[in-house]
Amino acid sequence: MGPALLFLIFFxxxxxxxxxxxxxxxxxxxxxxxxENYVYAFTSDxxxxxxxxxxxxxxxxxxxTVLFGLIIAVLVxxxxxxxxxxxxxxxxxxxxxxxxxxxxxxVYDYRPQLGLLNMLLSIFPNLKAVGWLVNPDTATFAxxxxxIWMWAGFAxxxxxxxxxxxxxxxxxxxxxxxxxxWQTFWWxxxxxxxxxxxxxxxxxxxxxxxxxxxxxxxxxxxYKTNVVANQMYKELxxxxxxxxxxxxxxxxxxxxxxAMMINIRRFREQEAIR
Amino acid sequence: MIRKISKALSRFPLHLAVIAIALAWMTPSVGLLVSSxxxxxxxKSTGWWTVFKTPFDFTQWTLENYATVITTSGLDRxxxxxxxxxxxxxxxxxxxxxxxxxxxxxxxxxxxxxxxVIVVSLLVVPLQMTLVPVYSMYTRMGITGTxxxxxxxxxxxxxxxxxxxxxxxxxxxxxxxFESAFLDGASHLTxxxxxALPLSVPSLASLAIFQFLWVWNDLLVALIYxxxxxxxxxxxxxxxxxxxxxxxxxxxxxxxxxISMILPLIVFLSLQRYFVRGILAGSVKG
Numbered sequence: 001m002g003p004a005l006l007f008l009i010f011f012x013x014x015x016x017x018x019x020x021x022x023x024x025x026x027x028x029x030x031x032x033x034x035x036e037n038y039v040y041a042f043t044s045d046x047x048x049x050x051x052x053x054x055x056x057x058x059x060x061x062x063x064x065t066v067l068f069g070l071i072i073a074v075l076v077x078x079x080x081x082x083x084x085x086x087x088x089x090x091x092x093x094x095x096x097x098x099x100x101x102x103x104x105x106x107v108y109d110y111r112p113q114l115g116l117l118n119m120l121l122s123i124f125p126n127l128k129a130v131g132w133l134v135n136p137d138t139a140t141f142a143x144x145x146x147x148i149w150m151w152a153g154f155a156x157x158x159x160x161x162x163x164x165x166x167x168x169x170x171x172x173x174x175x176x177x178x179x180x181x182w183q184t185f186w187w188x189x190x191x192x193x194x195x196x197x198x199x200x201x202x203x204x205x206x207x208x209x210x211x212x213x214x215x216x217x218x219x220x221x222x223y224k225t226n227v228v229a230n231q232m233y234k235e236l237x238x239x240x241x242x243x244x245x246x247x248x249x250x251x252x253x254x255x256x257x258x259a260m261m262i263n264i265r266r267f268r269e270q271e272a273i274r
Numbered sequence: 275m276i277r278k279i280s281k282a283l284s285r286f287p288l289h290l291a292v293i294a295i296a297l298a299w300m301t302p303s304v305g306l307l308v309s310s311x312x313x314x315x316x317x318k319s320t321g322w323w324t325v326f327k328t329p330f331d332f333t334q335w336t337l338e339n340y341a342t343v344i345t346t347s348g349l350d351r352x353x354x355x356x357x358x359x360x361x362x363x364x365x366x367x368x369x370x371x372x373x374x375x376x377x378x379x380x381x382x383x384x385x386x387x388x389x390x391v392i393v394v395s396l397l398v399v400p401l402q403m404t405l406v407p408v409y410s411m412y413t414r415m416g417i418t419g420t421x422x423x424x425x426x427x428x429x430x431x432x433x434x435x436x437x438x439x440x441x442x443x444x445x446x447x448x449x450x451x452f453e454s455a456f457l458d459g460a461s462h463l464t465x466x467x468x469x470a471l472p473l474s475v476p477s478l479a480s481l482a483i484f485q486f487l488w489v490w491n492d493l494l495v496a497l498i499y500x501x502x503x504x505x506x507x508x509x510x511x512x513x514x515x516x517x518x519x520x521x522x523x524x525x526x527x528x529x530x531x532x533i534s535m536i537l538p539l540i541v542f543l544s545l546q547r548y549f550v551r552g553i554l555a556g557s558v559k560g
Contacts, residue, residue, distance in 0.1 A: 004374035004433055011430020012396050015404035022406055075292050078285075087546065088296045091303070094542035095535050096491030098510045102517065102531035103306045106322070113321050116305060149299065154553065161554050210400045213493050217514055232402050237498065242406050249402045260398040267394050 016253070023246035037247035047248070050226045053140050057211055057227065060141070062204045064148050066197065069155025073163055074185070076156075086160070090153035097150070097213030104146045104218070108132035136224035143225055147214055151207065155200045162196035163189065199266070206259050209252060228252055310528035311335050317525040339529035347526065348504055349533050352512035356490055356534075358421060359508050363428035363489045364482055370429060371436030372478070376466045378437065379444035380452055390441065396434040404431075405498055412499060419506060423499040431495065432485050439484075442555055443477035444470050480552030483545050487538050509534035 026033050040047070072089060076082045092100065109115030110131045112122040118129040132142040166189055174184045190197075212229035215221055221230045228248060236245035308322040313336050343349045377383075378390050408427065412418045447470065455465050471478075493510040500506045507515070513534050516527060542549060 003370050004437060007370065007426075007430045007433055008393070008396065011404060011408060011427060012399055012434070013392075015407035016399055018407035019403050072295060075288065075295070078288055079292050081292075085292055085296045087543075089299050090546070090550075091539070091542070092299070093549075094487060094538045095303075096493065096510050096538070098491075098493055098513050098517075099531045099535045102513065102527050103302045105517075106305050106309060106528070107302050113319065114317075116301070116321070116323070119321055119323070149302070157550055157553055206398055210402070212402075216493070217517060220518075229400070229402055232405075233494075233498075236405060236409075242410075246406050249400065249405070252400050253403050256398050256400060260395050263398060264391055264394055267391070 019246045019249050022242060023250045025243050025246075028242065033243060037243045038251075040244055040247070046226055046231055047228075049224055050221075050228045050231045053225060053227050054209065054211075056140055057144060057147075057208045058205065060144050061147055061151075061208045061211075062201060064144075065151045065155050065204050066159075066201050068148065068152040069200065070159050070197070072152065072156045073160035077160065077163055086153075086156065089156055092150040093153050095150070098217050100146055100150055101214065101217035104142075104149075105133075108142055110134070133219055134223050139219055139223040139225045143214055143218055146218070147208075147211065150214075151204065155204070158196060158200050159193065162193040166192050198262075202259050202262050206256060209255050209259075306528045306531060310339055310532050311337070313338065314525040317528070339526055340533070343526050343530045343533065347512075347516065347530065349509070349512065349530055351504065352507055352509045353533065355506055356508040356510075356537075359424050359428075359496070360486055360489045362425050363432070364486045366425065367429045367432035367436050367485060368440075368478060368481055371433055371481075372440055372471065372474075373466070374433075374437045375440030375444050376462070376470050378441045380465065380470070381462060393434050393437050393441075397438060399434075401431060401494060409498060418499055419501050419503065421500075421506065424495055427495050427499055428489050428492075432488070436481055436485065439481050439552065439555060440474070440477065443474050447473055476548060476551065477555070479545065480548040480555070483541060483549045484552050486541060490538055 023037055025031065042048075072085075076085045079085065095103070106114060107116045110118060110129055112118040112129050115129075115132075117132060121127045121129060130138060132138050170192070171184055171188060174188045179187065210229055211227055212233065215225055215227050215230045216233065219225045221227070221234065229252065232245050232248040232252070235241040235248060305322045308325055309317055312322065312325065378386060378393075409418070412423050417423045451469060452465055455469060460468070490508075491510060492508075493514060496508050496511050497514075500508075500511065504512075513527075513530050516530050
């Protein structure tokens with residue numbers, strides 16, 4: 001336990017407390033500036049864009065990953081080549097965001113002879129090529145799709161295991177009582193796996209609030225795709241504004257506290273059964 | 275007979291949907307793989323899908339891009355750096371975490387529950403929260419830009435999840451096993467090395483895969499504590515730099531990206547079973 005505690009304190013506990021303290025100091029962590037950094041964090045244009053984008057990420061990424069994960073899990077459950085289909089969808093989990101960024105550059109490329117999406121658009125004579133990653137209207141969505149591509153497999157794996165745990169007799173009973181496939185799914189299966197859906201959703205929310213790599217690699221926050229974690233990196237490493245960077249980190253942590261509470265509560269429930 | 279056919283027909287939309295999803299998921303990666311073996315002129319002028327018109331025209335395939343990125347862009351060194359970082363950063367946290375997880379699962383001491391609640395809370399703390407203090411601490415110690423900096427950081431960041439997962443695994447081992455061992459006079463050290471560890475090999479394997487993939491694919495930690503300089507940069511940093519700096523040479527990107535993915539993909543494909551097991555233990559129960 002000793003060495004573990006040492007590392008936890010050195011790398012997580014102490015830095016967390018220290019960051020909270022630093023967030024009230026100036027750029028060089030010397031003078032006390034009160035809540036100035038927080039005022040900046042909640043009023044600057046870049047941060048407001050970042051907040052808006054994180055909100056879009058939160059809703060779209062979380063919703064789509066869980067939904068696709070569930071749909072795919074239900075579909076592949078009914079075919080014989082399930083392991084193969086699952087491996088294909090799960091595979092992006094092994095790829096770094098950097099690698100995924102390169103992969104998707106070739107999908108989003110503006111030139112129709114290179115970008116797959118624009119090639120598909122060019123089949124229709126009256127549609128013009130779109131600069132998916134440089135057009136502020138599409139860029140954030142383009143990034144979210146990459147992240148969904150990477151994480152839907154994770155959601156699928158967990159939900160699929162939960163689906164297989166639903167007793168067949170219960171489903172059979174519902175069908176005998178005259179429920180069709182859809183009703184069985186919606187009124188029997190979904191309620192039975194609801195706690196798993198909650199776990200997956202919490203995990204995705206935690207992921208999405210921290211999202212950094214995919215934005216950093218693909219657009220570096222340009223074209224109105226900035227997110228909170230990327231802005232924090234910029235303040236720390238490019239602008240050398242340690243106070244502002246710390247304040248942004250504290251805001252990030254504050255946003256994660258509800259997820260932390262949910263995890264602790266679930267842990268206590270699980271311990272009570274043990 | 276007719277019923278059989280109609281049943282097959284009614285399942286047709288299902289197969290179509292599954293195959294369409296699988297294809298959609300594979301296409302981006304296949305595109306990159308195909309591109310990485312094409313000649314520079316071909317990459318720049320036509321889409322990768324055109325190769326399927328003449329797949330057996332071997333003049334369009336080349337290993338040139340791989341040779342170039344390895345010899346001139348320094349991908350070989352980045353690959354070695356990634357290995358140097360990943361191997362200790364996978365083994366050490368698991369070793370340290372397994373001691374802690376054993377203590378949390380089988381040793382009775384005051385504050386045990388509280389400690390574990392703290393570990394569970396730390397699971398959620400964003401890395402960003404620790405960057406400024408650890409970075410300035412490293413600067414004072416003069417170890418920014420060294421492998422020591424990233425090894426230590428990965429141990430710290432990897433511990434909460436490792437402890438959490440291993441405690442769940444250790445805690446699920448049958449308790450009479452441990453009780454009878456203690457009755458026979460076994461110490462905690464013996465119980466740890468002779469019971470807990472050997473019984474948890476598959477669990478340790480699944481955790482090792484997680485930690486390895488996380489470290490190998492990490493960009494943020496390497497970027498902050500190592501900086502972007504070539505002698506120490508791992509593959510993720512190197513490829514991210516290439517993305518921004520290649521300019522006219524961008525036809526090299528697919529090959530570079532695949533070199534960075536090859537090891538995780540091999541690990542993943544050969545040990546997928548353990549990986550899935552880890553995911554399930556880490557989230558469904560948690």
